[in-house]
Amino acid sequence: MQQTARTVVIHENGGPEVLRIEDRPIGDPGPGEVRIRHHACGLNFIDVYQRSGLYPMDLPHALGMEAAGVIEAVGEGVTHLTSGQRAAYAAGPSGAYSEARVMPAAQVCPLPESISFRMAAAMMLKGMTVEYLFNRTTPLRRGDTVLFHAAAGGVGLIACQWAKSEGITLIGTAGTDEKCSLAQFNGATHCINYRTEDFVQRVAEITGGKGVDVVMDSIGADTFEGSLNCLKPLGMMISFGNASGPVPPVDLGMLAQRGSLKITRPTLFTHISDHAVCQAMARRLFGKVEGREVKIHVDQEFPLDQVADAHRALEARQTTGSTILLP
Known part of the structure; x- marks a missing residue:
């Protein structure tokens, strides 16, 4: 039986009301891909821009650019990740608002045991953004x-x-x-x-x-x-x-x-398009967190089926720190 995963999808651009949850099939990873089971997903303004149409996408399309979880399977040629390994990412294509997905492996990063899934889902996109702002721009x-x-x-x-x-x-x-x-x-x-x-x-x-x-x-x-x-x-x-x-x-x-x-x-996605640079940026971020120079604030959590409420809170500037979605 083919696996499915609850996934947030938009069929048209608009407000939070266009966000739908659908059961989508997920298969096995192909060459250069992994299948990851998400434990937490990040919420970011880029998701709002894609939902509204400010950043156009072909529709229908899944949303979300950031998550953390466990690798379930790896495709041919993937050497930096293994099945059963903890991992996190901020990368395209969008589709992170989901229970699980198959995606390119190059920008998925091994996650240290000392960093929780919730923390990782809250920090990858935002933290690597700060890394390039202060160190690469x-x-x-x-x-x-x-x-x-x-x-x-x-x-x-x-x-x-x-x-x-x-x-x-x-x-x-x-x-x-x-x-x-x-x-x-x-x-x-x-x-x-x-x-x-x-x-x-x-x-x-x-x-x-x-x-x-x-x-x-x-x-x-x-x-x-x-x-x-x-x-x-x-x-x-x-x-x-x-x-x-x-x-x-x-x-x-x-x-x-x-x-x-x-x-x-600049954009984060230009910086992380190179596999080695992406992994180095993530390691620098993890080092800041593990060294207690940076604490990640997870100030809001929403179940995945309340994703529209999460978007409303973010757009109304009612949030502080990071917001995550729990599949």
Whole structure:
């Protein structure tokens, strides 16, 4: 009898109401593939972008880019994983919102015994995002200053701790005083409540008018202009998300006018497309967690059949830290 797995699928783009749970067949892995049984699945804004249509996909399509579990079977040519091994990933194609799946093995990473499935499902995409932001996008040195938006979110809380562990001053922003306190507790040097303060003005005060070396902005349209105004001459703007909508077209001339600024729009999936790089990024992340330099906050858990409620909470900015789904 062919195995099936409960899987979250969309047949059309729209709000959380388009999310459906279906029993989908899963077979044996082919060459370069594994079959993994999920114990926990991660929730990320990229899932919202795919559901809404901001990031188009051929439909119908399963959702989810991150999970942790146990390898059930390995295909020909897979040498870094074995059947029965604990593993975790943040990788395409989407389909992680499921009990089990067959997928390419290259970006699936062996999971240390010291890291739980829940923690791993909450940290792979967000943690490796922080790894490339701080280590692979632009040179950052001890003593540099970074402005990080959404500092109390899943990526943000990891970034606060990562910055502190590497001697980098992190100025965060968040939408409530409670979230600001959470960011500072996790290592942010300063945190600005953007609902009650002008973050551009406050950054100028904190830096003595000099501005910051780097801005890391996952918000998009709402913060883009202000983020540029926070940079010092020759500063780097890293736009890595669109939580408030996509950034409008940019006049490159304004970068010159504001002090020869630099701008980039990276993605995690470009960085991890190389198997060796992906595995090295995961090992660095695991080392930060095992060394207690970074603690992963799993602040919300939802059963898989409540995935629509999880999406609503994420979009309403009612969450802190990471959110996971339990199959």
